[in-house]
Amino acid sequence: MLGTLNREQIDHVLRTELVGRIGCHDGGRTYIVPITYAYDGGHIYGHSAAGLKVRMMRADPHVCFEVDHMVDMANWQSVIAWGVYEELHGDDATEAMRYLIDRVSSLMASETSLPSHGLGAPSGHQGDTAEHEAVIYRITLTEKTGRFEQR
8 A cells, every 4th residue: 555654654754764865956967865864853964074965055955855764665654855954053063963973873883983073073084184074964844745655
């Protein structure tokens, strides 16, 4: 049976999953990239080094976010949300990064998997320099929809 997720089911999928995909568009080009994220009921929080994704979201802050929960090919849930990208700074960035780390800490298998962007701690990765600007951001969700299949 195919169906539509209600608001509570949509929020449940967004709260329980840890990896989603951001779709951004600029200059006639669309880019979709997976991210680890945290959801607080109205915002998606993420972090990144400055690169193509960040450049595109700075140019056009209107983005799409997608996440799936998949048991098997006949039992799944999928959420698509639209929102507006915003970079965070200072205390807002620190608070968002701590929230993100708390949310994804169960997946961190080693010291090198810890995201250090925005907390002032060195990451230990070879080649880290000031040119790899850390960006802490949130996406304020403006619309959400969801579908499911259940056998």
